[in-house]
Amino acid sequence: MCQLPMSRREWLKLASMFTVAGAAPLLGALNARAATDPDAPVRIGYLPITDAAPLLVAHNNGYFEAAGLAVEKPTLLRSWAQLVEAFLSGQVNVVHLLAPMTIWARYGGQAQAKIVAWNHVNGSALTVSPDIDKVGDLAGKTVAVPFWYSIHNVVVQDLLRAQGLAPVVKKDGELKPDEVRLVVMAPSDMPPALASKQIAGFIVAEPFNAAAEQLKVGKVLRFTGDVWKNHACCVVFMHERDLTERAAWSQKVVDAIVKAQLWTRTHPQDAAQLLSKSGQNHYTPHAAAVLSDVLAPAPADQGRYLADRAIIHADWHAKRIDFQPYPYPAYTEELVQRLKTTQLEGNTQFLRQLDPAFVARDLVDDRFVKNSIKAVGGMQAFGLPDGFSRTETIVV
Numbered sequence: 309m310c311q312l313p314m315s316r317r318e319w320l321k322l323a324s325m326f327t328v329a330g331a332a333p334l335l336g337a338l339n340a341r342a343a344t345d346p347d348a349p350v351r352i353g354y355l356p357i358t359d360a361a362p363l364l365v366a367h368n369n370g371y372f373e374a375a376g377l378a379v380e381k382p383t384l385l386r387s388w389a390q391l392v393e394a395f396l397s398g399q400v401n402v403v404h405l406l407a408p409m410t411i412w413a414r415y416g417g418q419a420q421a422k423i424v425a426w427n428h429v430n431g432s433a434l435t436v437s438p439d440i441d442k443v444g445d446l447a448g449k450t451v452a453v454p455f456w457y458s459i460h461n462v463v464v465q466d467l468l469r470a471q472g473l474a475p476v477v478k479k480d481g482e483l484k485p486d487e488v489r490l491v492v493m494a495p496s497d498m499p500p501a502l503a504s505k506q507i508a509g510f511i512v513a514e515p516f517n518a519a520a521e522q523l524k525v526g527k528v529l530r531f532t533g534d535v536w537k538n539h540a541c542c543v544v545f546m547h548e549r550d551l552t553e554r555a556a557w558s559q560k561v562v563d564a565i566v567k568a569q570l571w572t573r574t575h576p577q578d579a580a581q582l583l584s585k586s587g588q589n590h591y592t593p594h595a596a597a598v599l600s601d602v603l604a605p606a607p608a609d610q611g612r613y614l615a616d617r618a619i620i621h622a623d624w625h626a627k628r629i630d631f632q633p634y635p636y637p638a639y640t641e642e643l644v645q646r647l648k649t650t651q652l653e654g655n656t657q658f659l660r661q662l663d664p665a666f667v668a669r670d671l672v673d674d675r676f677v678k679n680s681i682k683a684v685g686g687m688q689a690f691g692l693p694d695g696f697s698r699t700e701t702i703v704v
Contacts, residue, residue, distance in 0.1 A: 319456070319492055322389040323654050325396060326417025335420075338398035342549060349378035350561060353391050353400030356384055356592035357495060358514045358602055358629055359542035360404050361583060362427055362568040364591045368582050369571060371564035377557065382591070387494065388455055395421070401550060402561060404542040407640075408457040408647055413545075414671055416658045420548040423635055424562055425677040427542040428569075430533030431602070431629035432460055433517040433618070434467065435526040436509035437502060443529065444471045448483050449508035452493035452501065456652045459541050460511040461490065462643070463532045465650050470704040477651050490651070502526045513541060514629060515594050518601040528618045533626040537701035540639055551673055559676045562633075566680035569631035570689055576604035602629055621703065632690040633677050637668040642700045644668075 324330040341348070350372050354360035364382060366372060372379040383400055385391045388409065394400045396419060404427045405413070413419040440446060446468070453461045456477075465475045474487045483489055493501060498510040503525035510516070511532070520526035533539065544565060551558050572579045580599035583591050592599075601609075605628050613619040619626075641664035648659055678696070681687060687694050 318387045318389040318494075319653070322392055325389070325392060326412060326419075331396065331417055331419070334393065334396040338396060338547070338549075341398035346553075348398075348401060349380050350402055351380050351400045352382035353385055353394045353403045354382055354591075355386070355388070355391060355404075356594070357516075358431055358583070358599065359427055360591075361572055361579060361603075362565050362631060362633075363402065363404060363544070364583060364589075365572050365579060366564040366568035368587075368589055368591075369568065371567050372561070375560040375564055377560050377564070381589070384591070395545070395547075398547075401547055403545050405545045406455055406458045407540045407543050407643060408459060408462065409455065410543060410545055410671060411644060411647065411659075411662070411667065412457045415662060415667070416655070421545050422548055422551060422673040423543045423640075423671055424546050424551070424558070424673055425544040425565060425633040425680075426540045426635050427544050427565075427631075427633075429538045429540055429630045429632060430531065430626055431541050432463075432511065432513045432532040433528045434464060434509060434511040434530045434532070435498075435502070435517045435520045436529045437505070437525075438527055440508060440527075440529065442471075443467050444473070446488050446508055447473055448485055448487065450489040450491055450506070452491050452498050452507045452510040452512070454495050454512045455492060456654070457647075459532065459536070459539055459643075460513075461652070462646050462650050463535050463539075464490070464511045466646075466702075466704050467530065467535065475651050477653050492653075499523060499525055514602040515598045518598050519594070522598055522601070527616070528613065530618055530620075531613070531626070531628065533628075534619050534621050534624065535702065535704055537621070537624050538626060538630065538632075540635065543635065544633075548673075551676075559679060562676040563680045563683065566633045566677065566684060569633055570684055572603070572631050573690065576600075579603050624701070632687075632692060634681060634687065634692075634696060635672045635674055635677070636696070636698050637665075637672070638698055638700050640668040640672060641665055642702070 499520045501507045580603045584596035644664040
């Protein structure tokens with residue numbers, strides 16, 4: 309019997325959770341936990357990527373305790389499937405999830421949960437073998453994405469189509485000259501796969517792009533934030549039950565995360581150290597130097613990436629990774645619209661009936677984050693104009 313790669317097994321496992329039969333036992337466990345532990349402490353679930361930074365900084369800096377909340381040490385999980393399973397069953401109650409995954413969770417899987425804030429913006433890139441000089445060179449080759457429902461999959465397919473290439477998700481058979489095969493792969497497996505020529509490139513969250521550069525096995529071809537200006541990647545997802553039955557508790561959770569985002573923006577080098585394997589809490593297995601390349605890049609990096617055209621829109625002044633919490637409705641609407649034309653594996657029928665404006669209202673609960681932003685000085689504290697609307701800027 310053919311053994312499925314771990315990422316493929318994880319995808320099938322997650323897909324099964326987003327069915328009535330698959331979700332029932334998990335939701336039953338969630339209800340049981342809620343009944344026996346109505347005052348559950350903050351239980352964070354995370355993957356060891358920079359996307360988790362605000363949740364981990366809030367824990368490290370004691371922001372939850374300062375707000376009077378009980379909090380457990382964050383639980384490191386190794387895959388999106390494990391993270392979703394832990395969340396749906398109530399083992400954890402605050403998580404970061406890929407923004408498109410929350411759409412799948414709520415409308416494809418009927419998960420009773422909502423986005424309460426953005427976790428970070430940008431923070432991802434398309435990294436390729438040193439012999440690849442432009443997107444067109446990926447013709448006939450394989451590129452890895454971390455998950456089908458990810459901003460990475462959306463952006464890379466836009467990039468490919470703009471060069472006349474056809475993204476395909478078929479797993480077997482020869483590729484046509486104008487096709488690029490996309491495969492799901494665990495982020496930690498991407499740099500080794502690139503080094504061994506199993507793939508020609510990958511698009512993923514940091515710090516795996518920075519790691520490939522440091523290992524000299526790959527180069528950044530394009531930053532995703534240079535394609536979709538200040539796009540959300542991961543968002544903060546919480547149970548709807550907590551938002552309605554523990555509103556004061558939920559407000560304090562969001563307050564702590566927003567404070568952590570603001571702190572991370574002004575202390576990037578410190579954040580890199582505390583998130584690293586040498587940090588006091590050993591949150592991630594990454595070296596501080598790699599995380600520093602992402603959170604506190606050297607000024608000279610900008611010139612190098614402009615010369616390589618990894619950055620084309622210098623006038624956007626986009627950071628490699630940045631942190632601001634407000635979940636703009638325009639982004640959610642645009643994301644839903646683009647998912648409808650993105651190649652995805654599995655049952656996507658639910659997407660066809662989704663109204664983008666409805667999703668922006670229903671998926672997101674921004675009551676708490678608006679209060680939190682006001683408490684730290686408003687949107688200007690994050691270098692943004694006042695107001696909660698914007699126009700999406702996407703230039704492939």
